[in-house]
Amino acid sequence: MDEPIHEHARWARQLLRALRAALDQGTALLAQACLVDGKLAARRLDAKQVSSFELAWAGAELLAAEAALAALDAEADELQARLALVFAVDAITSIFDRLDVVYDEVTADATVLSAIRLDPAWSALRRGAAGSAALEAAGRSVALSDGEVGVFELDEPHALAQDAFRRFSAEVVAPQGEAIHRHDLTVPESLLQPMREMGVFGLAIPEQYGGSGPDDHDDTLLMVVVTEALSEGSLAAAGSLITRPEILSRALITGGTAQQKTHWLPRIAAGDPLCAIAITEPDFGSDVAALALKGTRTPGGWLLNGAKTWCTFAGKAGVLMVVTRTDADRSVGYKGLSVLLVEKPSYDTHEFEFVQERGGKLTGRAIPTIGYRGMHSFDLSFEDFFVPDANVIGGEEGLGKGFYFTMAGMVGGRMQTAARACGVMRAALRAAIRYTSDRKVFGAPLADYPLTLAKLARMAARLAACRRAAYSVAKVVDSGEGRMEASLVKLLACRSAEMVTREALQLHGGMGYAEESAVSRYFVDARVLSIFEGAEETLALKVVARGMMERALGIAAAGT
Structure with missing residues (x-):
């Protein structure tokens, strides 16, 4: 880095350290306001939802800024430094x-925030690193970068995987992505079979069970690398395909019997059958503990009655991981849930009805959506649908443990969703760079105007920060830590994808709003990311903010 940028980085680190201390103090104060008898009380947490939401977002933005600056050293690439x-x-x-909201909520002395705002380093950093001249310089470099920002140094196996899947995404996925979206098609075998051959569905499954994952540890970083690359070609046609097998395989690895692991994991790794995850229900959304799909004992197994919704890929899938209430006592909440594996034929249609020989019935209907087409999310209805005891994950010992088995895959799912967001952002940024370089407005390329350059700089800066955070946290997750950080990255990256794709579409003008332009698909696809794998509000309040408060208090709080 040159000397001015080096000095700016020093100021930024200084300010972030001060904000980290202010965030920690605000978190502790808010947590104290939510205590009853030494525990975080659910009713008090709910009363503080607005400030808790802002607290979670402050944590996410701070984590990403710290990750971006952590990569800067004397040898750092100038563009990456400017974007950080x-x-x-x-x-x-x-x-x-955001911290103003938190401090106001607890009527705390905000002198610490005022002191940071008045620090001369802050005004100097704003002018020097994000003033008009700095944004224009960064934007010009971004325009020449082809979207290669937020570079994370990978070892040889991960770098080879990134190259291979980026080529596959560009050459095989992207050319089919537009037709799948515009004609609302189901993901075709012309995409699925090559992905089977590349071992995509077995990335989270250990080699001993037929997958390509290590036997002795997880490789979340590989999942992030591959998911990001596939999502750049198409979120719905490829980028989301490996999340479901990861969640199911991790549930099996965590709680499955030896026989279940031997039977199911090699088949999942081979992509035959494809799988789907049925958790959400019409009346409960993200409130997993309240799920009501009923499982009733019957000789040899269980009869399922009830509904599920937003079950992605349920039509094409040959096996559904269904979170089921097997304990009729609703008062036990999540402790009454089990995971059952529902086998069914694969359908390419938007509606299906499967009737078992004994009369049980499963019907499905694809939910029309503005984007994220290809895999399709289904409404499902179960009527006396029989599932044998052998398909209860964990067998008799697994009854009542379904919540825990499901959560085993959610950290990986959130990391993959952050990676999907990064892939969509990268596609949108690259499209914006190409369009603004070619499009002439008032006699000059759109990319020559300062406002365009500022937009490109901010888009690239957000993508770079999210990428670095996702890749860094993936390595932490592989060490057995990082559950909170995974949620923070998911929170930020998904909202960022909306912002970046919005700006990319805006830079395309009227053409951006036309379906024939890929950037219109990026925009509507990105909108779903803040909703699934933990809706933004639920994730921020129930996972992130609460987790931050528990850390601040040093307790394992239980809701009251």
């Missing part, structure tokens, strides 16, 4: 406003 500083300024600006 642009994001740091934007993040600090936002964090100030």
